[in-house]
Amino acid sequence: MINHLRNDPAKILFTDIYGPQVPAGQWNTRGSKTKQGVYCMMPDGTYLGALFVGVQRDQVAKMLQQSLETWRKLVAEKKLTPLAVPKRAAFQNFHKEEGAEKVLIAVHYRDLPRENQKADQKGRAIGKSWNQNWLKLSRSEITELRPATKSWVVLPEKTVRKIAVTSLKDIVYGQSPAWKDEALIAGKLEARLTGKEGERVTAEYRGTFQLRDATHAYNPTLIGEATWEGEELKNLRWFAAGPRSGGTQYNFREGDPGPASLGISFVLAK
């Protein structure tokens, strides 16, 4: 995958021009090829600052301040005349581009408050960290979520399975892969109509899930609602919560084995 970027101008700027200037501690050469982090540079690649795998806000803020000071010195030295940065809309390209063919649902993750526990064994405040993912459903999968009657109906297993294994996971502090199919021990999502007025239809949802593998587990209950105008989903709001335990290789749950309640919200991206 890296080979096709070998001659990419952005890659050359980053690794060949900027990279050699970065202090050893912030330019990863520790065996893996990853360069995840926060980096500051002049447009010609001149080094201003760097923080490999920079995730702690205080450290990132300090690095940005130092980079800003270095830049100001360069402005004076080189007699630059910085211009105002034009205001631009917030970066929303991802879900606008993806949304053309699929329906995007913003999924958020956060530990729920715990009785008698403000922090985990690593000192992290419970509920302070959160993460975000996207659930991408095709138009036909979205159609399957629309109930036809006022009685509860069990929604199609294939789509419910997709939702469960890709989204009902613990990524509050990092990454977790989708659950393998066999990890979905049990899962059911039901829906029913709650109102109909012309083309406008409202629906209610409820579900229970058990997900478990050798290293971690999550057993949420889900409630929610949605609104349709004809065939188009106009609004979707779901909330799932339940006990999680254990961890994955990169979700940084060491020091917080659980069981403890994890909350996940699903809201249609607009």
Next chain:
Amino acid sequence: MKFRQLLCFSTLLFGGANAEPEVGGRSLSEGIKVVRPSVGEDAWQKIGWRDGLLTAVDEAKKLHRPVLLWTMNGNPCGET
């Protein structure tokens, strides 16, 4: 006594029928509110990020401004 019992039963029946669903003691709105980022928590998403290093570099050259590059494994817009 019988009337009081009937009254309590009726309250439970009709109160239960209209009760908003909850999970872990939270309604749908309460649950979504506690999980989704609050004002200020998602400030980084309000920034007009450019979607490529060279896009930012070209603009920075014209503006005599520095470039901040944030890279991570996966999509910066989710599951960081």
